[in-house]
Amino acid sequence: MDEQIRSVLDAAFPDREFESVDAAEPSWNDKNETVAVAFADVEEAYLKVAADGDASRVARERAVMEYVGTHSSVPVPTVLASETAGEVPYLATAAMDGQRRLELWYDDGADDEYRAALARQVGRALARLHELRFESHGHVVGGDADGLELENGPWTDVLVERIERMRDIAGDGRFDHHFEEVIAAVEANRDLLDDAPAALVHGDPAHPNCVHTGAAVGRADADARGDAAAPDDGQVGFLDWEISHVGDPARELRRTCRLQFGPLVSDGPERLVSAFREGYRETAGSLPDGFADRRPIYDAVTFLGASGFFEKWEHRADEPTEELAERVQADMEERLAEIRR
DSSP: OOHHHHHHHHHHOTTOOEEEEEEOSOOSOTTEEEEEEEETTSOEEEEEEETTOOTHHHHHHHHHHHHHHHHOSSOOOOEEEEESSSSSOEEEEEOOSSEEHHHHHTOTTOOHHHHHHHHHHHHHHHHHHTTOBOSSOEEEEEEETTEEEEEEOOHHHHHHHHHHHHHHHHOSOTTTHHHHHHHHHHHTTHHHHTTSOOEEEOSOOOGGGEEEETTOOOHHHHHHHTOOSOOTTOEEEEOOOTTOEEEOHHHHHHHHHHHHSSOTTSOOOHHHHHHHHHHHHHHHSSSOTTHHHHHHHHHHHHHHHHHTTHHHHGGGSSSOHHHHHHHHHHHHHHHHHHHHO
16 A cells, blocks of 8 residues: 555545555556555445546546436445545545446356346446436536536537547557547537437446446356346446546447447447347337437447557457457448448
């Protein structure tokens, strides 16, 4: 535990004794440092420190969690302490009740049927979140349970700014030019994008940020007790709301498929994607208006999460780096060509 983390813990929990402080899940965002804290009185917490001193992310995450917790049935973490005015901004939240999605997804015995049920749950949760609609798109800059403060703008401008922030996190890499190419494609479709619905979106609904509550249990545990395998009666809550914004829910659906159901360069098996969309439709009644029309644009935007961060993951791939790089380049070219058709 470094001195910065220790000083924040002392400030956030001056009267609490902690037994351990461990690194949380690996992150590609070096601007934050997040640790899991175990207290002597059993309660567990997560502490996120803005290592770069930027308090805006802490303010945004706290405001969105308070707002969602008040206006939606989607479970969110409970805020224990936060600071935005000090030298080291931080946010401390209680551990959410339930099971982490990673544990369930890779549970012993989990099969396609079980994972399809988990995918439907995520679809339902996002549909409930996207019920929170606004008059215009924008970045969340503050707020509380009563309302969110937005820096409003056309969706095209907001999306371009989101892409530029992603590029800032990614740093210089082999496919840095992809960001400029995708931004150009986005701006060329301004008329189509600016008509998109304006909904509150999570921004990063990856496996580590999902917690299943209620009836969600591991497949192996269910089999041992003779229970039904499908966890359809549970709900899904979300962690890590710091890049939440008011955007197009269609983009969030495309991003979720890449993050949850397949490797970085694909959407995953059609059965899981279909189950996810089925869960969304069960709650929302349909996919977001204009989903099919805007989908090619979001295919390219979403792929930046793979090509833009190539150096973060290419060492884990089975194929040689140069062959993998050629395939990534070809995949992006295909996505950009689809937008122009």
